[in-house]
Amino acid sequence: LVKEMLKSDYCQADETTTNVINSEKHATDREYVWMIRAVTEKLAAFFYEEGSRFGKIIKNLTDRHNCNGYLQCDGFAGYTSAYKPHILHLRW
Secondary structure, eight states: OHHHHTTSSEEEEEEEEEEEEETTTTEEEEEEEEEEEETTTTEEEEEOSTTOOOHHHHHHHHHHTTOOSEEEOOSOHHHHHHHTTSOOOOOO
């Protein structure tokens, strides 16, 4: 599904925290889950990659699936470092 979504001309991406049970510590760890949304196709997918928030996670995903459209994201520094110099910040 993600491969088909990333063929879209316009996608959105974001990451958010989630609690993951750590059975060794008998507690939860704060980790990250990622979301990709193909806007015009009205599709969304969530994925978990080692609980990491590093920008390389989304960059590897878009590279692996040959994403050539626009990827809208927030101002998180991970996107800026992953897509340098191909990132444009818009404000209104």
